[in-house]
Amino acid sequence: MNSHGTGERPQRSAQYAHLCATLLHANGLPFGVPSTDSPYAGTGTYTPHVIARNLTGSPQSITPTLEYPGASGPTQSTLAPLTLAPYATMDIPLGTALAVITTPVPHAAIGIQYSGAPGSVIADVASIEQKGELAVSSYVENTGNNFAGSGAHAWHLDAQTESILYLSNLGNQECPIGMRVQANGVAYFVTDVRLKAHETRAISLRQLRDAQKTDFQGHKIPADATDGSVLWARLKNLPVTGTLDVVSDDQLVTPEASGSCCCPANYQGLSLAPGDPDVLVGDPLQYSATLATMDCNGNYYYATWTNDVTWNSSDKTVANFQTSGNPSLLSALTPGTTNVIANGSCWEQYMCCAGVCNPAACVPVEGGSTVNVVAVSITGGNNYVLWGSDPNILIFNEQQAAGTPSGGQYAWSASNSKVSFNSTGAALVTLTAQSPSASLLDTQLIVNYTYNNFGATPATRYITVRIYKFLQQSGQVQVVLLNGPSQYGYNATAYYNIYTNPGGQSVPSDFSNVPIFETVTINSVTPSGYSVTLHQGAGATYADSEIHDNLSVVTTSPLPSNLDINASQDISVSGIYVRSNTLNYMATGPVITNNGPFN
Amino acid sequence: MGWGDRGRPYLQVFEEKSMLASYSSPRQVANPGVRAPGQLNRLDETKHSSWVFPHRILFLLFAAIIALGLRPRSVAGSSQAPTLNAVLRYRALFVRGIPLTEALRTIGADVEKGYISFGVEVYVTAGKEPVVDLDVPPGASVDDVRRQLSRQLPQYEFDIVSPHLVSVCPKVAMRDPKDPLNIRVLRFDANGEAAGAILTWPERFIPELRQRTGSQGGADNKHIDLYVGPVAVGTAVKLSLRNVTVRQILCAVSEATEDTGPKDVPLGWEYSFDPQMMFKPGAVQSWRLLMTFPHNWAEQVREGPDKVP
Numbered sequence: 001m002n003s004h005g006t007g008e009r010p011q012r013s014a015q016y017a018h019l020c021a022t023l024l025h026a027n028g029l030p031f032g033v034p035s036t037d038s039p040y041a042g043t044g045t046y047t048p049h050v051i052a053r054n055l056t057g058s059p060q061s062i063t064p065t066l067e068y069p070g071a072s073g074p075t076q077s078t079l080a081p082l083t084l085a086p087y088a089t090m091d092i093p094l095g096t097a098l099a100v101i102t103t104p105v106p107h108a109a110i111g112i113q114y115s116g117a118p119g120s121v122i123a124d125v126a127s128i129e130q131k132g133e134l135a136v137s138s139y140v141e142n143t144g145n146n147f148a149g150s151g152a153h154a155w156h157l158d159a160q161t162e163s164i165l166y167l168s169n170l171g172n173q174e175c176p177i178g179m180r181v182q183a184n185g186v187a188y189f190v191t192d193v194r195l196k197a198h199e200t201r202a203i204s205l206r207q208l209r210d211a212q213k214t215d216f217q218g219h220k221i222p223a224d225a226t227d228g229s230v231l232w233a234r235l236k237n238l239p240v241t242g243t244l245d246v247v248s249d250d251q252l253v254t255p256e257a258s259g260s261c262c263c264p265a266n267y268q269g270l271s272l273a274p275g276d277p278d279v280l281v282g283d284p285l286q287y288s289a290t291l292a293t294m295d296c297n298g299n300y301y302y303a304t305w306t307n308d309v310t311w312n313s314s315d316k317t318v319a320n321f322q323t324s325g326n327p328s329l330l331s332a333l334t335p336g337t338t339n340v341i342a343n344g345s346c347w348e349q350y351m352c353c354a355g356v357c358n359p360a361a362c363v364p365v366e367g368g369s370t371v372n373v374v375a376v377s378i379t380g381g382n383n384y385v386l387w388g389s390d391p392n393i394l395i396f397n398e399q400q401a402a403g404t405p406s407g408g409q410y411a412w413s414a415s416n417s418k419v420s421f422n423s424t425g426a427a428l429v430t431l432t433a434q435s436p437s438a439s440l441l442d443t444q445l446i447v448n449y450t451y452n453n454f455g456a457t458p459a460t461r462y463i464t465v466r467i468y469k470f471l472q473q474s475g476q477v478q479v480v481l482l483n484g485p486s487q488y489g490y491n492a493t494a495y496y497n498i499y500t501n502p503g504g505q506s507v508p509s510d511f512s513n514v515p516i517f518e519t520v521t522i523n524s525v526t527p528s529g530y531s532v533t534l535h536q537g538a539g540a541t542y543a544d545s546e547i548h549d550n551l552s553v554v555t556t557s558p559l560p561s562n563l564d565i566n567a568s569q570d571i572s573v574s575g576i577y578v579r580s581n582t583l584n585y586m587a588t589g590p591v592i593t594n595n596g597p598f599n
Numbered sequence: 600m601g602w603g604d605r606g607r608p609y610l611q612v613f614e615e616k617s618m619l620a621s622y623s624s625p626r627q628v629a630n631p632g633v634r635a636p637g638q639l640n641r642l643d644e645t646k647h648s649s650w651v652f653p654h655r656i657l658f659l660l661f662a663a664i665i666a667l668g669l670r671p672r673s674v675a676g677s678s679q680a681p682t683l684n685a686v687l688r689y690r691a692l693f694v695r696g697i698p699l700t701e702a703l704r705t706i707g708a709d710v711e712k713g714y715i716s717f718g719v720e721v722y723v724t725a726g727k728e729p730v731v732d733l734d735v736p737p738g739a740s741v742d743d744v745r746r747q748l749s750r751q752l753p754q755y756e757f758d759i760v761s762p763h764l765v766s767v768c769p770k771v772a773m774r775d776p777k778d779p780l781n782i783r784v785l786r787f788d789a790n791g792e793a794a795g796a797i798l799t800w801p802e803r804f805i806p807e808l809r810q811r812t813g814s815q816g817g818a819d820n821k822h823i824d825l826y827v828g829p830v831a832v833g834t835a836v837k838l839s840l841r842n843v844t845v846r847q848i849l850c851a852v853s854e855a856t857e858d859t860g861p862k863d864v865p866l867g868w869e870y871s872f873d874p875q876m877m878f879k880p881g882a883v884q885s886w887r888l889l890m891t892f893p894h895n896w897a898e899q900v901r902e903g904p905d906k907v908p
Contacts, residue, residue: 422898432898489823515864517890518828519701521726522883529880530821533812535800536887539829552826559823569827575708575894585825 022118026125026138027109027200028166028243031068032098038106039162039204039247044129046136047098048110052123053089056116060084065111066097067168067198074199076111077101084114084121109168109200111143118142141241143170149234150263150295153244155181155205156227161248163205165230169195171238176308178235178265178293178301181208181221183228189215191290191304193232195240205230216273216290216302233265233301235293237348237359265293265301267347270309270367272340278372278454285319285330287311289342289367309342309365319371335375335404342367374456376403376410376449380428383441385419386500386507387433387467387576396511397431401447401459408451415444418465436467440503466500468507468514470597471571471579473497474546479589482554489553492590496547498573504599511545517572518549520583526564534567547571551583551590563587683742683759685713688894692735698728699752700869700889703767705733706744707891712899714892715741716857716867718760718850720768720780723871726883729755761854763865766846777877779884780846780870782807787848789838794856795831798849798868798888800824808845812884821880831888834863864892 029048030040040046054060063081067074077100084090094110101108114121119142126137155163169175177193190208195201205228209221221228234240269292279285291305311321311328318336322329330340344365351360380400401410412424419431437443441462449456474495482489498507498514507514517538525532542548549571553559565585571578580595687709694705703717721728731751735744745757745765756773758766772778784807789797792804802809802824812822834856840848849868856866867889876882893899 432895515890516829517888520827520885522825522885523726525823525881525883530823531880531882532823532825532884533802534883534885534887535824535826536885537799537826537828537831538795538888538890539831548829550826550828550830552824554824554826555822565823565825567825567827583827 021143022114022116022121023143023170024112024114024121024123024140025109025143025168025170025239025241026112026123026140027067027107027168027241028136028138028164028202028245029108029110029125029127030129030136031066031105031108031127032101033104035104035106038104039164039202039245040107040136043134044131046127046129046134048094048108048125048127050092050094050110050112050123050125051089052084052092052112052114052121054084054087054116054121056120057086058116059086060121061115062090062092062121063113064092064094064097065113066094066101067109067111067200068101068105068107069200071103074196076198107166107200107202109166110138111170112140136245139241139243141170141239143239149238149240150232150265151242151244152229152231153242154227154229155244156246157206157209158226161246164245164247165203165205165232166200166243166245167193167195167203167232168200168241169197169238170241171236172197173236173238175238175240176235176291176303176305177232177240178291178303179203179230179232180299180301181205181228181230183209183225184222186219186222186225188219188221189217189300189302191216191302193303216304231299231301233263233293233295233299235265235291235301235303263296264350265295266349267363267365268292268294268300270305270342270344270365272342272367272369274369276370276372278374278452279319279332280457281332281335281373281375283332285332285371286326287321287328287330287340287342287369289328289344291344291365305342305344305365309344309367312341312343313371314339314341318373330371332371332373335373337370337372337405340369340371342369372405372451372454374404374408374449374451374454376401376408376447376456376459378445378447378459378461381461382463383461384464384466384505385431385433386511387436387465387574397433398428399431399445399447399461400428401449402427403449403451403456405451408449408456411448411450413446413448415446416442418443419445419463431463433465433467435465437465437502440464464502466503466505468498468573468576468578469501469504470499470599471496471547471573472499472506473592473594477551477590477592481588484558486556488555488558490589492551494549494551494590494592496549496571496579498541498545498547498578499599507541507545509545510543512541512543514541514545515574516540516547516549517575519570519572521568523566523568524564526566527560527562532565541573547573551585551592553585559587561587683715683740683745683765685710685715685741687711687735687739687741687744691737692733694733696730696732699731699748699755699767700728700871700887702731702733702748704889704891706735706741708894709735710741710893711895714763714865714896714899716764716853716865716891717869717889718764718766718846718853718867719869719871719889720772720778720846721869721871722769722772723873723885724875725873728871760850761857763857764850764853764867766850768846779808779811779872780844780849782811782845783842784808784840784845784848785842787838787840787843789836789852791835791837793832793834794836794852794866795833795888797836797852798833798866799828799831799886800826801845801849801886805845805848833866833888864890864896867891 030046033045034040061081062084064079066077110125112123123140125140126135128135175195179190179193181188212220214220232242271290273288289305289309291303293301306328313320315338318334318338319330319332346362347365348359349361349363379402381398385397410425410427412421412429418435420434422430441464443463445461446458448458474497477492477494479490479492520536567583569581569583582593584591688711707715731748756770760766797804802812836852836855853867869887869889872884
């Protein structure tokens, strides 16, 4: 870059001649009576002058064009052509344009189209106040200089001084600009400057400083900064020029010309925000993309690139972008993980050698982000747990949660103290009943799930703490007679289903190994004279969850026909008393009388 | 149906080394004493005065066991009986007039950490066990309750058999030669039989006991075996014992159910009869599995039965 911040007029080198076009351009000029938002407001009435020199021996046609901010965007107004004699220098006052632009404008730019070969006309442009007290000159750039497109300027602000950066897009397409303001050791990035075709944008350093708006890195221009520098770079291969005007009351304006060549900003990466977010199902997520570039001096420039990329999700079932409206708005649909990918047009990298820069490669512009849609649900277990001390009952009291993505932390709790957990921090937990429910589903289980310190919406389940309450006989008592010769009597079996409270539900199938304990008392033996040995078994439920209660009489001689052994039987399930029977062991089989409880 | 996996290796294996069996416990104990399987151990007099055992009997036992060639083993002392020091659950227990075995089951169910089993011989009168009151404050230990019961039933002894097994029996029963539990058995072999089956119907496995019970029916064979309840199963037991009493056999079987797999529970036993009716027509005696594992047993064995104190 030449003459950054020095005000020196750079001279075109012959070696760049092949880059030049037949259009010259100058910006940042006050025109007529500047509007109130102009840094030249109230300083007079200005007439631009173009001082052009024909470097050839042939006459050339000169056509000035005024560019200014119009009501509907950048506006151009082409003036009548003039003839420039061979080797002649001509001062072309553009006073006639005052009649063309009837509304005051803050500033204007001037294009100078000439008819000769590229580089055959050079020019200076200045806007002169009518009283002759003030002249504002501007740097003139050849629009064919494709590597004009970056600049570095010093700025100053005080009570009497303003600093205005004028950036002009000489191309026919919109051009993004990377810009950084440095002051007091802080680098502040302006990422949203986009110049429309042929637009000249005036950027007030004072307004930028006083806005105290944080940039994408969270920085602000120090509020008390009075001096600093501003660097800018075009981020598209379009001709862009820049001028920094330092305007001081009653003082001559000092224009700071842009640099011109050979230090293009090259692509460094595309970052997405948010980076790797964790969201809930249903959450919208607004994405943005920021382009990072670096010039040959190691200066980084950034630009908002959100609308310059296409947005895609690797798993559209997990999260997807809107197909219309806001294309960078992601919707989280189902639990899981997806990769967000933003793709932009490839970036033309330039290689510079001995002052000449040429396109070298087209680098893909791509950024990525991982989105975790975090959720938890209770995926296994019953909506009840059973009271009891059965060593095998616990597998029926398990609750299973599944958090997505995996690898997070679980936290179980209950709405009351009717149950306890073997562990509150596992996906699979076992509940132990501490006290039975008073009503159905009166206990709420809650499982929280945290992934990357992001909490999912808790999953809940209502359960009932069921306690064994009563037995109901299932089918008939089965009797197998023993008819000797060594044993007489019978082997009989009664079957019971177990019911629980509250609600009275039966214990479902597969509840095997629930402990069964009985207390039996023999009340009377008929006929008298028989001695009896009572064998009281204890065991557990079968796979069908039934109690198979053995009621057998064994002796070494045939049973007397009038046999009647009367006994009381209390049955407990898992330590809970559930049934009282009167048993009568008769000669042909047992008779069971249910004494309750019945429900 | 049942507790335990029938296909797993037996939990206790005793090798017969000579005519006299050598008894080896799966647990190594630091305080050597002398005890046959299932034999009662007496606690330190100064610490457990209600468990005092006459010194002469201790001496006789010592001499008898030496004579039998049994390997010394003891769990005497509360440090080897962790369950005695176990604290019952936070709740207070206040129960009046419940049968002794019901009280023992209530205590066992309330142990907060660890477990306790009982081998109980109880005299009944008119079919009724002696009754006791439980007045257990929060934080009481198993030993506190044991002392309480000893005071209420001074005619009964409460003796530690193993770290988890306590024997309860009338004091006179130990010295009563007619007591079926004192029948001496020259040889007892269990080869994988279910512990519950042995403890529920020991006559089927101990011929000497069957002979005694059968004789109660007199010449007319007026004796009936009555079975009630689920088919008792439990840990498969492999034991080989020599010259032991029925009581010792039952305690050894109970001990074999300790530290078993997660699908098993420790089993105790109960033998009850009316001593006034012994060997008389119309006598009734009862064998019963006594399950006294605690309410939180399942939680405890989750970490492995060997981790249960």
